[in-house]
Amino acid sequence: MQMTSKFTTAVHILTCIDVFGDEMRVTSDFLSGSTGVNAVIIRNVLAQLRGAGIVNTRQGSGGAHLAKPLNEITLYDIYRAVECVDDEGLFHFHENPNARCPVGKNIHKVMDGRLSAVQAAMENELKNITLAEIVTDTNLKSAHSFYKWRRMK
Amino acid sequence: MQMTSKFTTAVHILTCIDVFGDEMRVTSDFLSGSTGVNAVIIRNVLAQLRGAGIVNTRQGSGGAHLAKPLNEITLYDIYRAVECVDDEGLFHFHENPNARCPVGKNIHKVMDGRLSAVQAAMENELKNITLAEIVTDTNLKSAHSFYKWRRMK
């Protein structure tokens, strides 16, 4: 089991918007080039991020922009925006436990609270990581390589 | 994204083995009846649990048995046995970030440590839950309903 790559793609996208947004239009095509992910997928991810109030985009005039300060966007916000984790949660129950069996009848109830706690532990960790950290680290690691890439576009 | 239902199925199976194991042969067929999961799937899950040293099974003579005390089996052990989480981890990276882009070049490295921490937080929670708890709670909830079910088999 794994999260969709849309999650890391979304973080990548948002980092690009912040890093390059000052000087150029960050279009879905540009983001496709940086992530290696199809431009339509990028637009879909952007649509989900927009729905969550994380970015602004507009039809016609290209270019995505952050809708919030970097340090107010956590990885949890992005995860919620992009992964469909609403309904059932992280764990997927087998669907037809036998209600006539005392174990089958109760296993769901017995596990539910505990599994929610596990999920919450993961989500809390995600809440503690902001995009600001990601961007800062990325800038530190790549201080020297910006020039060329910008020229390419 | 979600975990396979094999995980909750495995917990259900192990609970049954402990609860019913004293008085009857807990076969894949019996477990199929309790979980509502196909008997072949049950046998596959049992095979994985056996590989992890959690249960013993033998060809011919039916009936699975726990290979360890209840309080030495954590949900983490079961999760590791049953989900294939070894290689890439919980998060799935988009596979072709552009190495010529300073963001694409570094995003993986920047996120990796943080995502590992998130995964570890979840796994630590799983390590804190033992099968002993699950069985105890199940027994409490179903004290009155065992008789009938046993008679059915």
Next chain:
DNA sequence: TAAAGCTGTAATAGTAATCATTACAACTCT
């Protein structure tokens, strides 16, 4: 020792999810 009941495992199929891709209408800006 033969029959009955299990396990282990391979092969096949249905279903759902993910991602890529094509296509095109609607919008913005020059």
Next chain:
DNA sequence: AGAGTTGTAATGATTACTATTACAGCTTTA
């Protein structure tokens, strides 16, 4: 008006999960 974009629907390839059928091999017991 035309070029460049976004938003979105439709289609297809690939992969994962689960169910199911089939059968060889093992154990127990009658």
